[in-house]
Amino acid sequence: MTRRYWNINLEEMLEAGVHFGHGTRKWNPKMAPYISAKRKGIHITNLTRTARFLSEACDLVFDAASRGKQFLIVGTKNKVADSVARAAIKARCHCVNKKWLGGMLTNWSTTETRLHKFRDLRMEQKTGRLNRLPKRDAAVVKRQLSRLQTYLGGIKYMTGLPDIVIIVDQHEEYTALRECITLGIPTICLIDTNCDPDLADISIPANDDAISSIRLILNKLVFAICEGRSSYIRNP
Amino acid sequence: MASFAQQFRGLKCPPLNDNKFSTSKKNQNHYPPSLPKKTSVISAAAVAIANAQTRERMRLKEMFEEAYERCRTDPMEGVAFTVEDFYAALDKYDFNSELGTKVKGTVFYTDANGALVDINAKSSAYLSLREASIHSIKHVEEAGIVPGLREEFVIVGENEADDSLNVSLRSIQYDLAWERCRQLQAEDVVVKGKIVGANKGGVVAMVEGLRGFVPFSQISMLIRRLSRGLVNLFQKSTAEELLEKELPLKFVEVDEEQSRLVLSNRKAMADSQAQLGIGSVVIGTVQSLKPYGAFIDIGGINGLLHVSQISHDRVSDIATVLQPGDTLKVMILSHDRERGRVSLSTKKLEPTPGDMIRNPKLVFEKAEEMAQTFRQRIAQAEAMARADILRFQPESGLTLSSEGILGPLTSDLPADGLDLSDIPPAED
Numbered sequence: 001m002t003r004r005y006w007n008i009n010l011e012e013m014l015e016a017g018v019h020f021g022h023g024t025r026k027w028n029p030k031m032a033p034y035i036s037a038k039r040k041g042i043h044i045t046n047l048t049r050t051a052r053f054l055s056e057a058c059d060l061v062f063d064a065a066s067r068g069k070q071f072l073i074v075g076t077k078n079k080v081a082d083s084v085a086r087a088a089i090k091a092r093c094h095c096v097n098k099k100w101l102g103g104m105l106t107n108w109s110t111t112e113t114r115l116h117k118f119r120d121l122r123m124e125q126k127t128g129r130l131n132r133l134p135k136r137d138a139a140v141v142k143r144q145l146s147r148l149q150t151y152l153g154g155i156k157y158m159t160g161l162p163d164i165v166i167i168v169d170q171h172e173e174y175t176a177l178r179e180c181i182t183l184g185i186p187t188i189c190l191i192d193t194n195c196d197p198d199l200a201d202i203s204i205p206a207n208d209d210a211i212s213s214i215r216l217i218l219n220k221l222v223f224a225i226c227e228g229r230s231s232y233i234r235n236p
Numbered sequence: 237m238a239s240f241a242q243q244f245r246g247l248k249c250p251p252l253n254d255n256k257f258s259t260s261k262k263n264q265n266h267y268p269p270s271l272p273k274k275t276s277v278i279s280a281a282a283v284a285i286a287n288a289q290t291r292e293r294m295r296l297k298e299m300f301e302e303a304y305e306r307c308r309t310d311p312m313e314g315v316a317f318t319v320e321d322f323y324a325a326l327d328k329y330d331f332n333s334e335l336g337t338k339v340k341g342t343v344f345y346t347d348a349n350g351a352l353v354d355i356n357a358k359s360s361a362y363l364s365l366r367e368a369s370i371h372s373i374k375h376v377e378e379a380g381i382v383p384g385l386r387e388e389f390v391i392v393g394e395n396e397a398d399d400s401l402n403v404s405l406r407s408i409q410y411d412l413a414w415e416r417c418r419q420l421q422a423e424d425v426v427v428k429g430k431i432v433g434a435n436k437g438g439v440v441a442m443v444e445g446l447r448g449f450v451p452f453s454q455i456s457m458l459i460r461r462l463s464r465g466l467v468n469l470f471q472k473s474t475a476e477e478l479l480e481k482e483l484p485l486k487f488v489e490v491d492e493e494q495s496r497l498v499l500s501n502r503k504a505m506a507d508s509q510a511q512l513g514i515g516s517v518v519i520g521t522v523q524s525l526k527p528y529g530a531f532i533d534i535g536g537i538n539g540l541l542h543v544s545q546i547s548h549d550r551v552s553d554i555a556t557v558l559q560p561g562d563t564l565k566v567m568i569l570s571h572d573r574e575r576g577r578v579s580l581s582t583k584k585l586e587p588t589p590g591d592m593i594r595n596p597k598l599v600f601e602k603a604e605e606m607a608q609t610f611r612q613r614i615a616q617a618e619a620m621a622r623a624d625i626l627r628f629q630p631e632s633g634l635t636l637s638s639e640g641i642l643g644p645l646t647s648d649l650p651a652d653g654l655d656l657s658d659i660p661p662a663e664d
Contacts, residue, residue, distance in 0.1 A: 014325055020358040036322070040333075042358060047322050049307075056303045064296065079345065079352055079360060160289070163296060184293055186300045201300040202307075209359030209400070211344055211352070 004227075006058045006220060008051045016212040019044050021193030031193050034205040043193040045205045053204045054217065057188050058224040060202065064164055065228025072155070073218070074176045075168035076100055083215050084168065088154060091222040092229070094162060095154035096176070105161060105179045111152075118148040118156060161185065166221060169208040170195040190217060333357055333401060335391055341403065343385045351381050353389060359400045367392065367404035370413065370445035413444045414492040420444075421487035426504045429485045441485060441499060448497035450485065455501045502538070517585070517604055522562045530558050532566055532580055539578035541566060546582055548589030567610070584610045 013019065021027070021035065021043035036046035061071070071093035075084035081097040088095030096104070104111050124130055125145065130138050165180050167173045167189040177199055180187045189200035190208050197203040207213040341355040343363075350364040365373070368381055393402035420427060429441035429448065438451040489498040520532035520539065529542040541558075543551055551557055558564070566580040585606040 010321060010325060014328070015356060017356045017358065019326070022358070036319075037326070044326065046319070048319050052307050056307050060299060060303055063299070069296070082345070163293065184290075184297060186293075186296050201297070202304060207358065210357065211354050211360050212356070 004059065004062065006055050006224065008054055008220065010047060010051075012216065013047055013050070013213075016207075016216045017210045018050060018206045018213040018216060019047050020207045020210065020213075021045050022209075026194045028194050028196055030197055031191070031195070031205065034191075034197070035193060045193065045207070050205050053202060054220060057202045057204060058220055061164065061188070061221055062224040062228040065225045066231045068232050069163035070094065070158070070160075071164050071166065071225060072096065072158070072162035073166045073168070074100060074173050075214070077169060077172055079211055080168055080214050083211065083218065085154065087218040087222045091225040093225060094158050097154055098150050100173060100176045101151060102175055103179070104155075104176075105183055105185070108161060111155075114148065115152060115156060115158070118145075118152055121145045121148065164188065166218075167200065168214055168218070170199065170203075171208075188221070190214065333391065333394070335393065338388050338390050338408075339403070340386065341389050343381055343387075344383050346377065346381060346383060348375065353403055355389070355401070355403070357401065361389070361391070361401040361403045362395070363389065363403050363405065367402070367406045370406055370409045409445065413446050414490070416444050417446065417487060417490045417497065418492075421490045424486065426484045426486055428482050429499060430482050431479050434479065439479075441483070443485065443497070443499065446497055448485070448499045450483075450499045450501060454488070454499070454503070455483075502533075517565050517567050519563060520566050520580070522558050522560050522564070524560055525554050525558065527554075530554060532564075534566065534568075534578070534580075539566065539568070539580040541580045541582065544583075545569070545580065547586060548583055567606075 024038055024041050024043060027035070027043055031043075034045055034049050035043045037044040065071070071091065073084055073088050073091075073093060073095040075081065075095070075097055076099055084095050084097040088097075101111075121141065121144065124141075130141055133141065161183065162185065165176070165185055165187045167177055167180075167187060170177060170189050170191055171194070177187060177189065181199065186202075187200040188202045188204065189195075191197050191200070191203040191205045192208045193205075195203075195208075197205070204217060206217055339355045339357075339361075341353040341361065343351050344354050344360070345352040348365075350362055350368070353361045353363050355361050363381070365375075387405070388408060389403035389405060390407050391401050392404045392407065394400075395402060427443055429443040429450075431439050431441050431450075432447070433440040438449055439455070441448050441450050483501050484504040485499040485501055486503040487497075488500045488503070489496055491497075518534045520534035523531040523533045523538060525531075527543075529540050529545075532539050532541050543554060546554070546557060564582065565585065566582055567584050569579040569581050571578050585602065
């Protein structure tokens with residue numbers, strides 16, 4: 001596996017507020033090795049650990065992308081929804097930024113059926129068949145289409161289970177994380193001071209509340225994915 | 237292939253779950269967690285149905301484990317900075333989250349009820365619709381809040397549920413607005429204010445986003461009264477008509493601590509009509525009566541009609557001649573611009589002395605003619621007086637300009653308007 005230098009800058013991370021944790025009362029004692037200090041009632045995560053894990057994650061992701069693996073980014077908080085969507089578009093991987101439907105991965109066959117239906121509806125819309133339906137039916141179909149677009153829009157090109165899943169907030173996406181564990185899919189997760197670091201495979205201790213810190217970490221990972229993809233294209 | 241996967245999935249899930257639970261109970265104090273067991277179960281199941289996909293996934297999983305182990309054993313590899321650097325730099329990026337602190341932030345998301353602002357803190361801050369601007373708006377976009385806007389906000393509160401802060405732009409805007417009002421008052425500028433409400437005693441006008449009070453006495457009703465054919469109107473009804481109108485206003489009192497903002501319309505009108513000519517006839521309304529005369533409101537300025545100037549005949553009781561609310565034509569005698577005081581007279585407008593008392597209507601009609609005559613007589617008297625001065629003191633350095641105005645050799649225009657009250661009226 002190739003080890004590269006990812007430009008993980010201390011100044012950048014501090015400015016984005018990656019080092020802030022949740023309040024002291026709300027911590028998870030398992031996070032003790034990653035917490036460095038306590039300030040004004042909030043825990044401060046140790047950025048050296050963060051940087052280490054982040055660089056490892058980037059390496060892994062780069063490697064996987066250079067072998068043509070599929071990624072899935074999960075982030076459903078409405079604050080981060082459009083950052084996740086943008087990151088996924090940039091890295092050309094799948095994303096779930098609205099509600100994570102239970103069983104999306106474990107009940108893959110049903111999800112696949114829905115995806116087929118979504119694809120067919122889109123085809124119909126493109127060919128203009130919807131205009132020939134009576135108005136009420138057309139409205140019903142359009143409503144279905146918009147629902148499918150919001151929930152499955154990010155994964156509409158997914159053909160099988162993803163190879164690596166990146167999760168943005170462990171508390172919010174607990175179901176997603178559990179599904180990946182049952183299926184044995186490797187996960188990379190952003191951990192805050194009130195989360196469990198043992199659940200995910202690579203847990204990056206960082207601030208999951210501030211949009212700039214999430215953006216920073218996602219950018220690094222997306223950059224790694226893009227690099228890996230480009231090397232994959234060059235020599236498949 | 238699909239059925240394969242289904243079968244396989246059916247096999248995999250139950251054993252894995254049981255295993256996970258049992259091992260997690262056993263290995264609660266064990267750090268790292270139960271990884272070897274998990275892989276063995278997977279490998280057991282995988283051996284039964286050798287699936288290329290699963291093998292791939294297992295390989296990936298192993299890579300991840302290795303990476304994790306590496307992280308634990310060698311924590312400093314690949315990291316550009318040390319722990320000491322981190323601690324040293326930590327102080328620089330400390331965040332002060334007390335109420336009332338100003339922070340710079342960037343807006344990154346707007347919705348119907350507010351906007352999310354990214355400040356360098358634990359979590360992003362929320363700017364609600366009410367706090368976005370002094371004026372009442374329906375959507376944050378009207379106040380100019382779009383994603384990407386970088387501005388100063390002030391912290392006004394904290395959300396307990398998710399550690400986010402509430403920020404506001406309103407307080408800053410209030411301070412700015414009061415500051416602006418103070419400056420405008422110092423410069424004595426006329427501003428336009430929209431009337432938004434009325435109450436007992438006056439109306440409320442919006443100026444610079446602040447609500448100011450304009451007492452009835454400070455509103456010049458002249459225009460309205462003229463348009464209604466000089467009928468005396470009750471104060472309240474005019475207030476309702478004034479709603480949604482824009483009036484020129486000037487600041488009378490700006491006090492931020494007591495939140496008092498008092499404006500005046502008549503002061504503003506006084507300014508705009510400061511060029512009232514001496515000797516011109518204007519229509520005015522009697523505002524109030526005093527023992528020494530009556531206050532007449534002409535175009536926003538209060539002029540004094542002294543009792544001696546009402547008529548040639550002696551007027552013993554003003555109330556017999558004038559009543560508050562009466563409209564009459566008066567002539568301007570003098571104009572003190574700094575104090576906004578005007579001296580008026582109706583005496584000059586009487587065709588025959590004593591007319592004001594006996595026959596005010598006649599005075600009214602003949603007012604213009606009388607004023608004309610008066611002006612001519614004054615001009616004549618002036619010319620005579622000037623010629624006299626020149627004759628007797630030719631070396632006094634004064635000269636007669638083309639308009640017949642006496643003045644020093646060097647300047648063109650007179651310093652101020654002429655004060656005619658000193659000149660005795662010419663008798664026929």
